[in-house]
Amino acid sequence: MFKSLLFFILPFFTLFAQDSLSFIIRVDDVQSRNVSYVPAGIAPFENAVELRGGKVTWAVIPHRLIENMNTSGILTQQLISTVAKGHEIAQHGYNHICPKCNGTSHEYYCSSQYFNHPYAVQNNMTQLGLDLLLDSLGQIPKSFVPPGHQVDTTSYRVLVDNNFEFLSSNGVTKSYIFPGLFNLRHHQEYTWELTQANYQTKLSQALFDIKTNGMSDKYFIILLHDPFIRQGYQNGIVVNWMGELLDSLNSTFGDRIKYKTLSEAAKAFRDAGTSIADGSENFNIQFKLKQNFPNPFNPSTIISFQAPNEGTALLKVYDMLGNEIVTLLNGPISAGEHSVRFDANGMASGVYFYRLTINGSTLSGKMLLGK
Ligand SMILES: [Zn+2]
Ligand SMILES: [Zn+2]
Numbered sequence: 001m002f003k004s005l006l007f008f009i010l011p012f013f014t015l016f017a018q019d020s021l022s023f024i025i026r027v028d029d030v031q032s033r034n035v036s037y038v039p040a041g042i043a044p045f046e047n048a049v050e051l052r053g054g055k056v057t058w059a060v061i062p063h064r065l066i067e068n069m070n071t072s073g074i075l076t077q078q079l080i081s082t083v084a085k086g087h088e089i090a091q092h093g094y095n096h097i098c099p100k101c102n103g104t105s106h107e108y109y110c111s112s113q114y115f116n117h118p119y120a121v122q123n124n125m126t127q128l129g130l131d132l133l134l135d136s137l138g139q140i141p142k143s144f145v146p147p148g149h150q151v152d153t154t155s156y157r158v159l160v161d162n163n164f165e166f167l168s169s170n171g172v173t174k175s176y177i178f179p180g181l182f183n184l185r186h187h188q189e190y191t192w193e194l195t196q197a198n199y200q201t202k203l204s205q206a207l208f209d210i211k212t213n214g215m216s217d218k219y220f221i222i223l224l225h226d227p228f229i230r231q232g233y234q235n236g237i238v239v240n241w242m243g244e245l246l247d248s249l250n251s252t253f254g255d256r257i258k259y260k261t262l263s264e265a266a267k268a269f270r271d272a273g274t275s276i277a278d279g280s281e282n283f284n285i286q287f288k289l290k291q292n293f294p295n296p297f298n299p300s301t302i303i304s305f306q307a308p309n310e311g312t313a314l315l316k317v318y319d320m321l322g323n324e325i326v327t328l329l330n331g332p333i334s335a336g337e338h339s340v341r342f343d344a345n346g347m348a349s350g351v352y353f354y355r356l357t358i359n360g361s362t363l364s365g366k367m368l369l370g371k
Contacts, residue, residue: 019215019218019256020218020253020256020257020258021210021214021215021218021219021220021253021256021257021258022218022219022220022258022260022265022268022269023054023210023214023219023220023222023249023257023258023259023260024055024057024184024219024220024221024222024259024260024261024262024265025049025054025055025056025057025221025222025224025242025259026056026057026059026090026145026168026186026221026222026223026224026262027042027045027056027057027058027059027224027225028059028092028145028223028224028225028226029059029061029064029092029096029225029226030042030058030059030060030061030064030075030079030092030226031060031061031064031065031069031070031075031226041074041075041078042056042058042075042078042079042082043078043322044236044239044321044322044323045238045239045242045322046078046082046085046087046322047318047322047323047324048239048240048242048243048246048320048321048322049242049243049246050085050322050355050362050364051243051318051322051353051355051364051366052243052246052247052250053246053250053259053364054246054259055086055087055088055259055260055261055264056082056087056088056261057087057088057089057090057143057261057262057263058079058082058087058088058089058090059090059091059092059145059168060079060089060090060091060092060133060137061092061093061094061095061096061147062091062092062093062094062095062128062129062130062132062133062136063094063095063096063128063129063132064095065132065133065136065137066132066136076136076137079136079137080137080138083137083139085362086261087261088141088143088261088262088263088264089133089137089139089141090141090143090144090145090168090262090263091126091129091130091133091141091143091144091145091164092144092145092146092147093107093108093125093129093145093146093147094107094125094126094128094129095107095125096147098110098112099117099121099125100113100115100117101113101115105147105148106147106148106150107125107147107148108122108125108146108147108148108150108151108152108155109146109148109150109151109152109155111148111150116152116154117154118154119154119157119158122154122155122158123158123161123162126158126159126162127162130162140163141164142163142164142165142166142263143164143165143166143167143168143262143263143266144159144164144166144167144168145167145168145169145262146167146169146170149169149170149186150169150170151167151169153178156177156178156181157178159178159181160178160179160180160181164181165180165181165182165263165266165267165270166181166182166183166184166262166263166266166267166270167181167182167183167184168183168184168185168186168221168262168266169183169185170185171183171185172185173185173217174217174218174219174266174269176270182266182267182269182270183266184219184221184262184265184266184269185221186221186222186223187209187210187213187214187217187220187221187222187223188205188206188209188222188223189222189223189224189225190202190203190205190206190222190241191224191225191238191241191242192225194237194238194241195237196237199237199241202241203241203244203245203248206222206245207245207248207249207252210222210249211252218269219265219269221262221265222245224238224242236321239321239322240320240321243320243321243322286306286308287305287306287307287308287358287361287363288305288306288363289303289305289354289356289363289364289365290303290304290305290306290365291365291367292304292342292354292365292367295367295368296367296368296369296370297344297367297368297369297370298344298349298369298370298371299343299344299345299347299369300341300342300343300344300345301341301342301344301367302339302340302341302342303315303328303339303340303341303342303354303356303365304337304338304339304340305337305338305356305358305363306336306337306338307333307334307335307336307338307358308335308358309335309359310332310333310334310335311332311333311358311359312331312332312333312358312359313329313330313331313332313333313338313356313357313358314327314329314330314356314357314358315327315328315329315330315340315354315355315356315357316328316354316355317342317352317353317354317355318352318353318354318355319350319351319352319353320350320351320352320353325347325352326342328340328342328354329356333358342354342367344369347369348369349369349370349371350368350369351366351367351368351369352366352367352368352369353365353366353367354366354367
């Protein structure tokens with residue numbers, strides 16, 4: 001009996017063990033009008049994702065960048081630097097105000113009066129948004145995220161006419177939705193009003209969803225909203241949650257999880273018919289960051305790395321929330337092996353991350369300070 005059970009189970013797991021999963025983190029809205037909760041910027045979330053090898057696609061409402069809550073320009077600066085680090089900016093509508101009913105959260109298709117905005121209206125909103133993103137961030141996005149997740153066939157024409165290649169809407173899972181416009185539909189959102197009470201349940205639900213629906217779709221887009229105002233973003237709870245989720249995914253999938261931006265994933269699926277694009281991320285094999293030794297450690301440990309050429313090295317330590325703790329190295333180095341001591345005297349026990357950047361390439365590691 002056991003023998004026949006194994007016979008059926010083994011091929012099933014072997015099949016899935018070879019599949020890779022493209023994982024996309026999509027954050028909609030990014031900035032809303034009530035800036036009263038912390039963290040007040042995208043950097044802590046971005047760091048927590050980066051330290052686990054992930055990428056973020058920020059779906060930005062263009063008009064927010066010129067509204068009152070952004071007079072400090074902090075968000076604008078952070079959005080400019082996020083692109084330089086390999087994350088993506090998608091256009092998320094124009095200003096989230098419907099030209100028909102003045103309702104918020106939808107604008108390209110009036111879902112309260114079922115009204116299909118004419119081409120000229122949708123085209124105007126799209127171009128005003130594109131101008132704002134270019135002026136404020138120097139970006140011309142390739143992907144579009146519809147406000148309220150819904151667009152119509154007029155929107156498809158507008159998007160293609162404005163050179164968008166990728167869309168993430170309520171439409172088909174992953175396929176062309178219109179000639180020239182490839183759609184990658186998002187999966188679930190788990191962090192809307194996340195609390196300590198539902199934290200573990202949501203984490204288990206997300207993991208299960210990714211292992212089942214994600215694996216059968218070959219990709220998973222996890223959706224988040226409003227880093228500034230949602231209750232769940234208070235005190236970094238979403239930052240923590242996302243970090244834990246990615247840690248679990250990394251230990252479950254290892255190399256088989258491919259972190260991508262929305263456009264990178266959509267492009268890979270779109271081009272899959274003509275090339276074997278998936279899994280072709282280029283990284284420099286000569287650039288190595290070793291596991292710190294000893295690990296766990298108390299109170300000090302050695303971090304070693306191998307530099308492919310001479311250049312400028314930056315080595316920093318972060319806590320679980322992505323807060324920077326210390327800069328261990330910042331300056332010119334020669335090619336070859338290097339070691340740096342990290343002394344954690346007086347620091348709280350727990351997990352820390354170290355991140356090394358040499359000539360624009362970044363690697364990171366995880367270490368445990370024990371007591
Ligand atoms: Zn939105
Ligand atoms: Zn409306």
